[in-house]
Amino acid sequence: MKRMAKLLAVMSLLAAIGCHKNVPPVARPTPPPPAPTTNPAARPPSPPEPVAEPTIVPPEPVREDAIASASLDDLNRNSPLKPVFFALDSDELTSDGQKSLDNNAALLKRYSTWAVTIEGHCDERGTAEYNLALGERRAVAARAYLVSLGVPADRLRTVSYGKEFPFDPGHDESAYSKNRRAHFVVTAK
């Protein structure tokens, strides 16, 4: 746990100075320029933006009794737990990712009986083999952040699916940005 705390400290420090551990892949002429994407997670680490993002999502306008009474499948089909998105080759939490996790932590504290599996996923540009390990690091990063917010570790399992189960089957950055994620599945309530 000490190591985890240290890791988190380092990570937040890195985020604060806008630094990025992973060197982006060598520039190549062939790939299309990283088209202006609507997903900030896809960009290389953005410097902290002073502009307040209008995306401070109120914890989902779902009626709480609906959450409490939903079946597991219904709950996961329209999950109040937000996925966390990552940059290419990266397992670092972005500020948006942390916001999603703040939301998730609040929910998990409110529904204190939920057990959750955090799935790590990758886009298809990485190799199938290495992506297994990368997906796991993404899931672990999300899990560590939740634990640091006080969610009991024993309620949070991780599993990596590498690039085996893309959420968007497309072959462009728009699809890739959706597929680099930590995804939350409620397994018991």
Added chain:
Amino acid sequence: MMKKLEALVAIAVLGAWVRAQPPPQQQPPAQPPPTTQQPTEIETTIRGEGGAPPRLAVPDFIAITKDKESVDTARTIGQVLWDDLNFEREFSFIPRDVIATVPAATSFNDVPFDRWRELNADGLIVGTVEKTGNGFKVDMRLYNVRTRQMAYGREYTGSNARLFAHTMSDEIHQTQRALRGVARTKLTFASDRDGERMTGTVEKRETKEIYIADYDGENQRRVTVGRTLNITPRWSPDGRSIAYTSYRRGPPQVFISNIFQGTLEEATKGERVGQNWLPAWSPDGQRICFGSTRDGGSSQLYVINRDGSALRRLTNDKWVSTTPTWSPSGNQIAFVSDRTGSPQIYVINADGVGAPQRISTSESYADKPAWSPPPFNEISYTARTGPGNDIKVIDMPTRVVRQLTFGEGTNESPTWAANGRHLAFMSTRSGKSQIFTIARDGKNLKQITKTGNNQQPDWSR
């Protein structure tokens, strides 16, 4: 090992004997005796003229029994034998359309040697197929067309036409070219072709199962019924088992399927063993190296006996260590670490002693090392070369890198054939993910799978 496979696929080479001797005496007098009959100086190797590759004629085999099954078997053997021999590029061939112009022999006694000689054939393969009780008796003879003497010959019994041809091809390569052919080796890979939906998830996810196929893509068969995600299969060195990564317990674990016995072993199991993936057999088949998160943190390398005993940790750092492959000697393991910020290939001693040595030095991203069998000493791997990946090969003594694919789709997961002369890999060049084979010089690309998505091939020893 191939002997075992052979037995298992039910060919019984019962009355087989090598007859590198002059044909038995019961030749009818109609057959003109070979002009240069000197039984003490039989040439058992067919040579090409002037050092060129021997030029072979491989006509369809002769059906002695005339039922349809015999006729089909005779034709299949001739055609598959041609393809098998052509695969190693040790011979040149009289084209099939030219062969069609030569009158077909009806037995070993009316072989038109003159015509084959006119066509500059150095060697001629003549075979007969005869239906027996529950299969066929097949007689194959490789003739030296100049001397009309048999250089190699053998009788086979069995029932599988393609396996007859594969066996002949391997024997011809062995006796004529001192080459270990791979016609009886097999591929394994993961496939989503069944289109079964994963249970236990609200997402639309399809299962993947482990398949096997002959080296030429024929006889594709499913070997797992996990109805879950089964990936990264690897043949055991004896070809009797396949280790793979399966999510059937939820988190990924290493399973071993003993495919001919239909039994399943769990190499990694128990509580709190984390996620386990990417098994790699030691060359003696006794141990398996794999990646695991069992001690917390990133994937690390472990070695375990194949029965699950004697677990030993091989790497111990905070970075990812994954995707192992053993050197042919079993003394070293190549693997992938991202300690520099990107995945790169390293080599460590198989006992874990000593610092890892970095192998890939000119790649932005490298994964899936596969160590070649002798006589080569090379590691093939997947390299990020653009928007996608390509297959490259590094020669270990010189560290010279060569590239086998060039940006057609993305290309991943190389694996070597047992003789080091071919590789199989996954490519999206034709659309979906498919398995391809390619010669070690980048020639002779061949698509092996066509149904569904197929990935992570492994080629049996």
